[in-house]
Every structure is written in C-alpha cells, then in structure tokens.
Amino acid sequence: MTLLVVATGNPGKLREMQEYLTGLDWELTLKPDELEIEETGETFSENACLKASQVAIATGEWAIADDSGLEVDALDGAPGVYSARYGKTDKERIERLLFELGNELNRQAQFVCAIALARPDGSIAAQAEGKCQGEIIHAPRGSGGFGYDPIFYVPAGQKTFAEMTAQMKRSLSHRGMAIKAIIPQLKKVRNNEL
Ligand code: ITT
Numbered sequence: 001m002t003l004l005v006v007a008t009g010n011p012g013k014l015r016e017m018q019e020y021l022t023g024l025d026w027e028l029t030l031k032p033d034e035l036e037i038e039e040t041g042e043t044f045s046e047n048a049c050l051k052a053s054q055v056a057i058a059t060g061e062w063a064i065a066d067d068s069g070l071e072v073d074a075l076d077g078a079p080g081v082y083s084a085r086y087g088k089t090d091k092e093r094i095e096r097l098l099f100e101l102g103n104e105l106n107r108q109a110q111f112v113c114a115i116a117l118a119r120p121d122g123s124i125a126a127q128a129e130g131k132c133q134g135e136i137i138h139a140p141r142g143s144g145g146f147g148y149d150p151i152f153y154v155p156a157g158q159k160t161f162a163e164m165t166a167q168m169k170r171s172l173s174h175r176g177m178a179i180k181a182i183i184p185q186l187k188k189v190r191n192n193e194l
Helices: 011-021 044-059 080-085 090-101 166-172 174-190
Strands: 002-006 026-030 062-072 108-118 124-136 152-154
Touching: 002 011, 002 044, 011 026, 011 062, 011 166, 011 174, 044 062, 044 108, 044 124, 062 080, 062 090, 062 174, 090 124, 108 174, 124 174, 166 174
Parallel strands: 002 026, 002 062
Antiparallel strands: 062 108, 108 124, 124 152
C-alpha cells in the first residue's frame, strides 16, 4: 500500500480525516510533529495546497491536507481563514466569536473545508471543497467534535455539530462533503490514472 501523510496538527481534524479515509487502499501515517507549515495563503484552497505540498516535499510521500474555518455572515466572513488564530484555545475562540456577534439577529454562518492531495514531489494531484450552512447559537451545546462545534447549529440535522454522532457530523459537515468529493480522485491515483 502507498503511504499517505495526513498533514494536520489538529487532533480533532486528524481523528475525522483518519475515520473518513480508512478502507481506501492507502496506508495513513501522521505528519512529523516538528513539521509546522506557515499558512500564508488568503484562501482555504491556497492554504490546503501549501500544507499538502510542503509536507509531501519534506517527507517524500503523498500528503493530504485540510484547511477549514467558519465564515459568519454578520462578521463579513470572519473568522474565515483565521479561524484557528482567533484565540489560543477552543474555549477562547468560542467566547470571542460570541462576544463579537453579541445580540446580532443574523446568526447565519457556514463552515468551509478545502482539501488538497499532493504528490511526493509537491505538485497538487487533486483538490476538493465542501461547505455546510448553519447558525451560531448564543451558548455552547453538546460535548462531541472539536473547535467551534458546540455553537454551530445545523438546521438540516436539528443539532449542533457537538451534539451529533460522528457519523451524522460526517454526513452533513464541510469536511465530510470535501472528502466525499475527493475520494474518486484518491481512487484514480491508486489506479495510476492521475
Ligand atoms: P492544521 O493546519 O495543522 O490542519 P489548524 O487547526 O491550524 O490545523 P486550520 O488552519 O485549517 O487548521 O484551522 C481550522 C480551524 O477552524 C480549526 O482550528 C477550528 O477552530 C475550526 N474548524 C475547522 N473545522 C472544524 C470543525 O469541523 N468543527 C469545529 N471547528 C472547526
């Protein structure tokens, strides 16, 4: 089996990506801890490509990376690509977002996830994007997931991401959609078609 480095340092993301990518004829392996990639891109897709390419070059293996974040309509799309840098911990990030949104009536938001697959030489073999529409609630609910999950309510599932089972989050989430879109390409690579 060919090795595929899952290029993330975020344990919540890693758990989901490993779960979504098993059974695909790739041997998943972790990114070395000391390898940190600076996210200098202005879009999710640019940052996903940057992380996948640099990790592929550094390890000499295929690499897959996810760049994701939460876009809140009333905050002009913030925190967006800065979602991870909005605070030091998940708790701080949630508190800051709720504070900035205050009593705003428009609570519409979307999670976005860009995924990129890089060849061992760093060139990009495939890319995909997924989105999930929801609303920011006033106080956290649920204990599953990670990041902003407890304040992101998805009308399609009538739960916050943190109240969903892993399987339900996968079927509705931005990351679930992005992985679903990139799976045919991962299969093509295994059949030497990409
Ligand atoms: P890597 O770059 O190492 O993958 P990161 O946490 O820095 O890890 P990003 O730059 O892509 O990753 O930031 C994404 C942030 O968006 C993440 O830290 C969470 O705060 C948030 N996020 C992304 N997907 C999420 C999800 O499914 N549920 C909750 N929060 C999520």
